[in-house]
Amino acid sequence: MASINQSNNFIYFTLSLISILLIGAISREIPGDGLGLLLKPLVLNSFVVCLWSMKFSRGWYVYLVVVSTLMVIAVTLHTVIDSDIANMLMLTLMLAFFYGVFQSTVKQILLTDEVDNNTLTGSVALFLVMGLGWAALYLLLINFNPNAFNGIEHSETWGSDFSVVTYFSFVTLTTLGYGDVSPNSPLAEVAVYLEAITGVFYMAVVVSTLVSAKRG
Structure with a gap:
């Protein structure tokens, strides 16, 4: 972790986010308890790298440490007491974690006067964080209502739905809209179109901000 600094933190951060996406896909592609046990430490390592990469935004870093501690x-608790309440608590904390990461990343890349490779990589990381954050929200909605989405077979554990929900989140964020997964409840519909709007505005706001900073 000592090699992570302000000139490369978003490179490590982006790689850790991509690792989370790949791990989710692999766990769905090759189901099995043995593989799950192998992938869990990798997921944990990815979250640790995410957290460590945010240490340069002091206020939000403290927030993320607190949220991460509560997540642990x-x-x-979920391991000891397998209940819906514990499940919802984990998802809520995950959503809070991605919110803090989003705020910290915005502060570091949009409020800077210098645009370099690390900043540009940070803009990619910010997009990935948005997609993962919305995915966490969708998992919460599914936890409340298993029929919130068409095309997603609700599993007993939200981890089994993670890859599909994340896929749908990024399809929505990029406004691709393949149609294989769709909202099936009023709250899900609101969340989906808000994410689509967010994706459109992200491109306009972030790109224009970075271009302005580069020219300045």
């Missing part, structure tokens, strides 16, 4: 407690 929630995971432990």
Whole structure:
């Protein structure tokens, strides 16, 4: 972790986010308890790298440390007491984690006067964080209502739905809209079109901000 600094933190951060996406896809492609046990440490490592990469935004870093600590407690609680409440607590904390990461990343890349490779990579990371954050929200909606989305077979554990929900989130964020997954409840519909709007505005706001900073 000592090699992560302000000139490369978003490179590590982006790689860790991509690792989370790949791990989710692999766990769905090759199901099995043994593989799950192998992938869990990799997921944990990716989250640690995410957290460590955010240490340069002091206020939000403290927030993320607190949320991460609560997540560890929630995971432990879920292991001991497998209940819907523990499940919802984990998802809520995950959503809070991605919110903090989003705020920290915005502060570091949009409020800067210098645009370099690390900043540009940070803009990619910010997009990935948005997609993962909305995915966490969709998982919460599914936890409340298993029929919130068409095309997603609700599993007993939200981890099994993670890859599909994340796929749908990025399809929505990029406004591709393949149609294989669709909202099936009023709350899900609102969340989906808000994400689509966010994706459109992201391109306009972030690109224009970075171009302005580069010219300045």
